Every structure is written in structure tokens, then in C-alpha cells.
Amino acid sequence: MNNFHAVVTITLRKGILDVQGKTVEHALHSSSFSSLSNVRIGKHVEMNVVADSEESAFTQIDAACKALIANPIIEDYHITLHKTEVA
Template sequence: MKHFKAMITITLRKSILDVQGKTVEHALHSTNFTSIDQVRIGKYVELTVHAADAQQAMSIVDDACKNIIANPIMEDHHIALEEISVGEHA
């Protein structure tokens, strides 16, 4: 059994107007960060998972994202996986 740390980024789907991102973008522009565009604001979730291998770990975490951690109607999720030693905290 291997242990992994999953780093999950959740953002609103591209088809949905991210009002919070737009507001921050305007704030950046009005403070002269005019080269910054396309601000998207999301959530970050970190967790550990044990599985036989990385593929299985990815499958478990992806399933969890689709079922609870993200709402696929409005959110996209991206998972980055990293193997950790037993007992290491995320």
C-alpha cells in the first residue's frame, strides 16, 4: 500500500461567469496591474489517500471530486498527486 498527497484545485467552469474573479481583475487593473487578465478564483483542497498505486489513488480522488468535493454542474477540478512516506502529514 502506498500513500499519496492529493492537491485539488476547484474552479468555476469556464462557461460560468466568475463574478469574484472579475471583481478582483477590475481591482488589479485599477491598481495599475494592467498586464493581468483572466482572473479565476477557486478552492484548494488537500488530502491524503492510500492505494495500491498512483493510478488507483487518482481514480479514488477523482471519484470523490465528482461525488462530493466538487459539483460538476458548476465546477471543474484538477488533481495533482504526490507520493508520500507513511505517516507524513499532508
């Protein structure tokens, strides 16, 4: 079995209104950061995975994203895997 470190970046799909991002953008503009725009806020999820192969690790994380971590109806997600030390 191999150990992997995974990073999942979850972003709201284009066209979906980002209420949190808009709120932060308004706060930035009120705080004299007027050169920043189009703020969009997503999630950055890190985890460790134990799997036979990189393919198996990817499949497990993809299934976990679909089932629990992301909301595929309104969010896109991107998975990055790195092999780490053997347990």
C-alpha cells in the same frame, strides 16, 4: 498500503461567469494594476490518501471530487498524485 499526496485544482468551466474573478480584476484595475486581465479564481485542494495503488488512490479522490469537493456541473477538476513515504 501506500501513502499518496494529492493536489486537486478546481476551476470554473469556460463560459461560466466568474464573479469573484471579475471583482478582483476591478479592484486590481482601481489599484493601478491595469496590465492584469482575465482573472479567474479556482480552488487548490491538497490531501493525503492511503491506498493499495496509485489507481485506487486516484479512483477514491475522483469519487470524492464528484461527490463533495467539486461541483461537476460548473467546475472542472484536475488531480495530481505523488507517492510519499510509507505510513
